[in-house]
Amino acid sequence: MKRTLIATSIAALLALPASAAEYKVGVLLPFSGVYAGLGAHIENGFKLGLEHFGDKLGTDTITMLRDDTEANPGATLAKAKKMVLADKADVLTGIVSSAVLGGLRDFVHSSKTPLVVSNAGNDAATGERCSPYITRVSFSNGSITRVMGPWLAEQGVKTAYLMAPDYAAGHQMMDAFRATFEAAGGKVIGEAYPPLKGTKDYGPYISKAKASGAEALMTFFAGGAAINFVKQYAEFGAAKDLPLYGAGFLTSAAYVHVQGAAADGVIASLHYVPTIDNAENKRFQEGYQAAYEGKLGSEFAVAGYDSARLIIEAIAAAGGDKAKFKGELAKVSFNGPRGPLKIDPATHNVIQNMYIFRNEFADGKVTQNVLATIEGVQDEVNGCKM
Amino acid sequence: MLTDPSFWLVQGLNSLQLAMLLFLLSVGLTVIFGLMNFVNLAHGSLYALGALIGYSIAEASGSVFLAFLLAPLAVTAVGALLYITLIERLRSAGPLPQVLVTFGLIFVLMDAQRYLWGSDALGVTGDVPFSGTIHIGSEPYPAYRLFIIAVGIAVFAGLYLLLNRTRLGAEVRAGVDDAETAAALGVNVERTFFLVFLLGCGLAGLAGAVAMPAFSAEAGMGVEILVPTLVVVVVGGLGSLSGAFVGSLVIGVTLTFGTALFPDFAGIAMYAALVAVLLLRPQGLLPARS
Amino acid sequence: MTRHLLALALFAALFAWHSQAEYYGFELLAEIAVFAILAMSLDLLAGYGGMVSLGHAALFGLGAYLYSWLGSDMVGLSAPLAILGAAFGTGVIALAVGAVAVRVEGIFFIMITLGFGQMGHEFFFQNKALGGDDGLFGIQRLDLSGIGIDLSDPGSFALAALVSAALVYVLLAWVLATPFGAVLKGLHANPNRLRALGLRVLTYRAAAFAFSGTVAGFAGSISAQHTQFITPHLLNWTTSGEVLIMVILGGLGTLVGPVVGAVVLVLLRHELSSITDYWGAIMGGFLILVVLSRQNGLVGLVERLLPGRRG
Numbered sequence: 001m002k003r004t005l006i007a008t009s010i011a012a013l014l015a016l017p018a019s020a021a022e023y024k025v026g027v028l029l030p031f032s033g034v035y036a037g038l039g040a041h042i043e044n045g046f047k048l049g050l051e052h053f054g055d056k057l058g059t060d061t062i063t064m065l066r067d068d069t070e071a072n073p074g075a076t077l078a079k080a081k082k083m084v085l086a087d088k089a090d091v092l093t094g095i096v097s098s099a100v101l102g103g104l105r106d107f108v109h110s111s112k113t114p115l116v117v118s119n120a121g122n123d124a125a126t127g128e129r130c131s132p133y134i135t136r137v138s139f140s141n142g143s144i145t146r147v148m149g150p151w152l153a154e155q156g157v158k159t160a161y162l163m164a165p166d167y168a169a170g171h172q173m174m175d176a177f178r179a180t181f182e183a184a185g186g187k188v189i190g191e192a193y194p195p196l197k198g199t200k201d202y203g204p205y206i207s208k209a210k211a212s213g214a215e216a217l218m219t220f221f222a223g224g225a226a227i228n229f230v231k232q233y234a235e236f237g238a239a240k241d242l243p244l245y246g247a248g249f250l251t252s253a254a255y256v257h258v259q260g261a262a263a264d265g266v267i268a269s270l271h272y273v274p275t276i277d278n279a280e281n282k283r284f285q286e287g288y289q290a291a292y293e294g295k296l297g298s299e300f301a302v303a304g305y306d307s308a309r310l311i312i313e314a315i316a317a318a319g320g321d322k323a324k325f326k327g328e329l330a331k332v333s334f335n336g337p338r339g340p341l342k343i344d345p346a347t348h349n350v351i352q353n354m355y356i357f358r359n360e361f362a363d364g365k366v367t368q369n370v371l372a373t374i375e376g377v378q379d380e381v382n383g384c385k386m
Numbered sequence: 387m388l389t390d391p392s393f394w395l396v397q398g399l400n401s402l403q404l405a406m407l408l409f410l411l412s413v414g415l416t417v418i419f420g421l422m423n424f425v426n427l428a429h430g431s432l433y434a435l436g437a438l439i440g441y442s443i444a445e446a447s448g449s450v451f452l453a454f455l456l457a458p459l460a461v462t463a464v465g466a467l468l469y470i471t472l473i474e475r476l477r478s479a480g481p482l483p484q485v486l487v488t489f490g491l492i493f494v495l496m497d498a499q500r501y502l503w504g505s506d507a508l509g510v511t512g513d514v515p516f517s518g519t520i521h522i523g524s525e526p527y528p529a530y531r532l533f534i535i536a537v538g539i540a541v542f543a544g545l546y547l548l549l550n551r552t553r554l555g556a557e558v559r560a561g562v563d564d565a566e567t568a569a570a571l572g573v574n575v576e577r578t579f580f581l582v583f584l585l586g587c588g589l590a591g592l593a594g595a596v597a598m599p600a601f602s603a604e605a606g607m608g609v610e611i612l613v614p615t616l617v618v619v620v621v622g623g624l625g626s627l628s629g630a631f632v633g634s635l636v637i638g639v640t641l642t643f644g645t646a647l648f649p650d651f652a653g654i655a656m657y658a659a660l661v662a663v664l665l666l667r668p669q670g671l672l673p674a675r676s
Numbered sequence: 677m678t679r680h681l682l683a684l685a686l687f688a689a690l691f692a693w694h695s696q697a698e699y700y701g702f703e704l705l706a707e708i709a710v711f712a713i714l715a716m717s718l719d720l721l722a723g724y725g726g727m728v729s730l731g732h733a734a735l736f737g738l739g740a741y742l743y744s745w746l747g748s749d750m751v752g753l754s755a756p757l758a759i760l761g762a763a764f765g766t767g768v769i770a771l772a773v774g775a776v777a778v779r780v781e782g783i784f785f786i787m788i789t790l791g792f793g794q795m796g797h798e799f800f801f802q803n804k805a806l807g808g809d810d811g812l813f814g815i816q817r818l819d820l821s822g823i824g825i826d827l828s829d830p831g832s833f834a835l836a837a838l839v840s841a842a843l844v845y846v847l848l849a850w851v852l853a854t855p856f857g858a859v860l861k862g863l864h865a866n867p868n869r870l871r872a873l874g875l876r877v878l879t880y881r882a883a884a885f886a887f888s889g890t891v892a893g894f895a896g897s898i899s900a901q902h903t904q905f906i907t908p909h910l911l912n913w914t915t916s917g918e919v920l921i922m923v924i925l926g927g928l929g930t931l932v933g934p935v936v937g938a939v940v941l942v943l944l945r946h947e948l949s950s951i952t953d954y955w956g957a958i959m960g961g962f963l964i965l966v967v968l969s970r971q972n973g974l975v976g977l978v979e980r981l982l983p984g985r986r987g
Contacts, residue, residue, distance in 0.1 A: 067949060086698070103903065208646055228601050236519070237526030613794070620783070664784060665779070
């Protein structure tokens, strides 16, 4: 007993100088272009995460590098190469657009650079195009809407109309919903996919969906499109005949205050809502609102926050050993603002709760009333070979 | 669906609403082109500026009407600044340098907007006039859209009178027709250019302010709207008020009914219309000069 | 002649940089080479032929997709054939588009190329078999191991791309010196005179469009090999706008100008964007300053500063 104790202390002493490792974290986010808003949220969250969990680093240090990805895969690849090859970044994080993630995948895989994805939801990134070096803390597109199928069927809804922008994420979200909704006995009786770019007027689509006679409208829209869609939906008085459901980005905390009364009654599913009741979320929201002009921390900000925490916990677990650090990222698990979170060893996608919530508008404010919590939502392996 | 008259009515109103928004934007652009022979590519950025300034005014004062009034004036002031500092200097250099300067301005104005208003989409949180739903027959329809249609038609009527009943209008028509002769006849062409440019900027600002309550405002919205606006200008015929009006209707109808009836081709409908018009009638539907 | 000397000096500088560069430098050089080829092809069209196009990136992207598609399992051509197929396939489509588009001029030409370009963008954006908006990945590079060159090495690839750009410069300079080149310049300067000489102006304009498209398609095939991943973003009109800025920044109708523009813009973009999020405003401001200087881009500025000749 005594001998082992001495041995451990000697080992600890020997390990001390080596444990002061310097880590360079390359943050790749859109700071200009269409996704710049999301980029800002994620970066704010990331910085708050460094602040809240930085003390776990001990003697190790983190230096943050940052560069703008726009929504441009080619330019991002070049910038990622600069971070890794010239600036010697130890880990990359960020990435909002799935196309940008797709463009980076082969580079991070072949250069064995860990990448912590804090938004891009493309199913394939943790499916057939997965990599042991890619860890996703945000979500996969399918996991968000998959939980809505059985839940809607349980509420007695038999027919649904689908609507999402015409691009990969839109189709993945809708396909996942369709599969589980139909398995639960529901029927999709119509669908529409407006062009991703340039659609400002959803009037024609809303009029058409209303005419279909479906019992529910299931949608996915995000950002400016979500604001316009929800507002126009309310203006057309469509909610009465055809209640609106969606992936929770439809009424994200980032902009639900702009939608205001129009968001009232919209039911959606997401991995995070600001009203989740736990100590970690309280700390996150209080810290975020104090640091950023009282703005509510959104699911995007949480993804940045948790990315920072994941990286810090992995650094702490590696104990100064950079080679070990790469393997530690996928082993991290913790209770965060969105509840319990861990990484699936088979795909390196996040395993987390999904919250089905109703937006309620009162006194000029929208709050999220959680109707159901689906715990430990995990993707199928989907062809991923590590 | 196709036999349901309310489908045609509602989609018809949707077409008209989109067309009037496009008209407010394209009319300034087309008259500037007709007179000064250059395309102001930053026109969309002025539209975004109108929406963002309108947002700030509405939030600060609580009155969206005040935003409709002041935002166009503010954008006109920005336009005057751009004209005096950049565009006037290039009057003698020909159209291409002027187009290029406005192309550079797109990037400058967009970043300026991001710096001042951030990157999030913004929407008024206070009361918006005409925000309710009205019933046309049995169909509920957003009243605000009817308001946009009314603004578009009022602006068209106002411009028509301005062009045909006032001295400035006569000067503009003379300038579009033949700037040199107009100048020889004693028209101060440079002054006319300046006034028309300002009017175009003001209308872009008005379009932005009027669109803001319905479509939210964000830095970057100007780039998105630029291409459809250019398409309207070319389809309608350069330099012509009625051309801009007709072009807006054609594109509004193409986009709305295209998406409702042929959703798979929604993305290319507008470009197909553009190419078709350019091939069958390269001068546009109602050009100012034959 | 001054311009050819300038080009010689510029390419010498790029090769010298290559000999000193490391990984990241190689990436930049390959990107510069790709955009230099693309910008030169646009200069041929816009600077010499007077046809300013906002759809040029669509031809570039088309070349990239053709190369990737021809070289993939879907078709299975070898890389050299896929490069040829990409260049000439793009040329054939450019000929078809050009035959229609060249009937209009000036701002109308800008708009019709924009229209065709966006339709192309939409086609690849929607095409699920070619990856839709998520793009195509796993693209192979040309295999030159038979002659001892390993193109999977970033340095060798950047060198090959630079050599390609230099060869394209020589090819285009030669074409401009041929009778075809003379007609091309005449198309811009004095189309009526050519008509009076009995030349079919539209045919020549379409031919120029097709030739320019072939070179753009070739640039696309190199770009696809460089990033080994392509998305419809390559075809978007904003990419066309960037290339047009390169041409104008460098000097319209100078051939060496587009190369200068490509170097400046690629470097500015990468260096500025890591310093500030508002790099777009700085680039836009730079463009405005160049235009306000009333010189023909940076090359025009240099020529003015050099004693003797004026550009």
